[in-house]
Amino acid sequence: MDFSENIASAAALIRAKGARGMAFTGAGISVESGIPPFRxxxxxxxxxxxxxxxxxxxxxxxxxxxxxxxxxxxxxWGGAVPNGAHKAVAQLEQEGCLHTVVTQNIDCLHQRAGSKHVLEFHGTLDKxxxxxxxxxxxxxxxxxxxxxxxxxxxxxxxxxxxxxxxxxIPEDAFEGSFAAASGCDYVIVIGTTGEVMPACEVPREAKRHGAKIIEVNLQESAYTNSVTDIFLRGRAVEVMETLLRKVQACD
Known part of the structure; x- marks a missing residue:
C-alpha cells in the first residue's frame, strides 16, 4: 500500500469502536523540537x-x-518546545483515542503539549x-x-x-508501561529504533497480546519487519499531523 492508503488504514484502526490505544515514543519525535537523538x-x-x-x-x-x-x-535543551507531533499525540488523547503515552524521552515535551497520562520510562529532566x-x-x-x-x-x-x-528502570514506569501494552488494541510507535532494552519490548508485549502496531519513522526500525502492521514513513510532525486530520475526518 502507498502512504495515503496506509494513513487511511491507520485512521480507521484508531477510530474503531471501543479500541484502546497507546503511543510509544522515542528520540525521533523530539528531533524537530531541536533535541538531537543520542545515537x-x-x-x-x-x-x-x-x-x-x-x-x-x-x-x-x-x-x-x-x-x-x-x-x-x-x-x-532548555529552550525546546513541543512540536506538531507532540501536539497531535495530545489531541488524540483528548479525543479519547489514546489512553497512555509511554515515552523513552526525558524532555517532558509530551506533558507540555497537553498529554495527561504519560509514563516516562527513563525518567525526567524536570525533577x-x-x-x-x-x-x-x-x-x-x-x-x-x-x-x-x-x-x-x-x-x-x-x-x-x-x-x-x-x-x-523506575518500577512504576516499568510496570505501568507493560500493563498498558498488554491491555491496548493498537500502539502508535513514533521515532524509535526499537533497539534500547528493556523499553523496546513494550510494543512487542502489546503485539503478543493481539495489538496492532502503527509505526511512524523516517527509516525502517527493528519493529518494521517483525511486529509492525502499518508503516508510515516520514518525519514525525508531518505524519502525525496528517494522521490526526485523517482520524478527525472519520467522525
Whole structure:
C-alpha cells in the first residue's frame, strides 16, 4: 500500500469502536523540537562521551558529571518546545483515542503539549532526586547552578531524576508501561529504533497480546519487519499531523 492508503488504514484502526490505544515514543519525535537523538549520525554520543551519565562515574566525579549534564540537558535543551507531533499525540488523547503515552524521552515535551497520562520510562529532566534522603525537587536553576548540587533538606548529592547507565528502570514506569501494552488494541510507535532494552519490548508485549502496531519513522526500525502492521514513513510532525486530520475526518 502507498502512504495515503496506509494513513487511511491507520485512521480507521484508531477510530474503531471501543479500541484502546497507546503511543510509544522515542528520540525521533523530539528531533524537530531541536533535541538531537543520542545515537546515530549527529547524535549526542558522537559529540560527548556518555560516561558522564554512568552512575558510578557520577558518584566518583559529581562535579565533572554535573558540568556536562548542565551543558547538554539544561542549557542546550532548555529552550525546546513541543512540536506538531507532540501536539497531535495530545489531541488524540483528548479525543479519547489514546489512553497512555509511554515515552523513552526525558524532555517532558509530551506533558507540555497537553498529554495527561504519560509514563516516562527513563525518567525526567524536570525533577532532581536526592541520592541520600530520596526527596525529589523541581529542577529549578538555583538548585542545578552550584558546581555540586546538593539537597536543600539534608545536603546530599542531587542527581537528575532520569535513568543513568547501569541504573534500573523506575518500577512504576516499568510496570505501568507493560500493563498498558498488554491491555491496548493498537500502539502508535513514533521515532524509535526499537533497539534500547528493556523499553523496546513494550510494543512487542502489546503485539503478543493481539495489538496492532502503527509505526511512524523516517527509516525502517527493528519493529518494521517483525511486529509492525502499518508503516508510515516520514518525519514525525508531518505524519502525525496528517494522521490526526485523517482520524478527525472519520467522525
Amino acid at each position: 546515530g549520525p549527529g547524535g549526542l554520543w558522537h559529540k560527548y562521551d556518555p560516561e558522564f551519565i554512568e552512575l558510578n562515574y557520577f558518584y566518583a566525579h559529581p562535579e565533572r558529571s554535573w558540568a556536562q549534564i548542565r551543558e547538554v540537558f539544561y542549557d542546550n 532532581l532526586l536526592c541520592t541520600e534522603c530520596g526527596r525529589r525537587f523541581g529542577a529549578v536553576r538555583e538548585l542545578i547552578a552550584p558546581e555540586r548540587p546538593s539537597c536543600p533538606k539534608c545536603g546530599g548529592l542531587l542527581k537528575p531524576d532520569f535513568v543513568f547507565f547501569s541504573e534500573g
